[in-house]
Amino acid sequence: MSEPEKTQFNPRDRQVLYDFWNKLPPIKLVKDAEKIYYAHTVRILILKSLGEGLSEASERPDSQKIIRRALSAQEIYQRVQHYKEVKRQIDGVDWKDFEVSLNNLYFHIQKMEEANLIQTIAILREGRHNVSYYGRTAQVLVFRIDYEEYEKVKNAFSAMVEITPHMDSDLDPQKIQEFYQRYISIGQNYTKKLFENLTHYEEALKITAVDPGDILNFLELLHTVSPEYIELLKEMTDYLDLQL
Secondary structure, X not given: OOOOOOOOOOOOOOOHHHHHHHHOXXXXXXXXXXXXXXXXXXXXHHHHHHHHOEEEOOOOOOOOOEEXXXXXXXXXXXXXXXXXXXXXXXXXXXXXXXXXXXXXXXXXXXXXHHOOOEXXXXXXXXXXXXXXXXXXXXXXXXXXXXXXXXXXXXXXXXXXXXXXXXXXXXXXXHHHHHHHHHHHHHHHHHHHHHHXXXXXXXXXXXXXXXXXXXXXXXXXXXXXXXXXXXXXXXHHHHHHOOOO
16 A cells, blocks of 8 residues: 555645644643553554654645644544655564454544544544544643552662661662652653753744654653762762672
């Protein structure tokens, strides 16, 4: 199957399919719908297709391309089939034995709507039919569960607080606790900066079929070499006299 054909239409009739995107919150942290989202691979693909959207010709004098991120079920289905054909590398997707029908796609769209992951943007009259168009409920839906990750970190630090007095009498459990508080503070500050940095890409995202979530992942990757984190981890390594 080749790249799905780009849809052409008069934007004056369907302007809502474009305008809704700029009115969405830039980021929404998902805390209650992870199980629904990850219950089936196609739901990951639905969200991906709505993030990348479809490139269309603009009526503007410069003929600049614009991206429509409100898609019909048929358009979503075409995108999913294209991803499958080219074996698109998407986190959480294994193409082996992957199959989905258009009817099944409607079922998954309904479940995602119920979970407030996507929404009906408009129902437009097309010929003799009413066609529903769907979009995300935020430009980026973050499924990384920060509070659970911090819980793991908290448990790890708590274990070190308990064990250090039995390893070396010179080690202060309170010092380990201070390291933990710094770790959390750095993470919270970084998350705020991460969201702010994403806004720098808003204009470019309007004309490129790029999922904003992928840009967020790139920015997050840079965080792995955050000077603040590196300094903190070095201090901890030195304090505990660890040979790493």
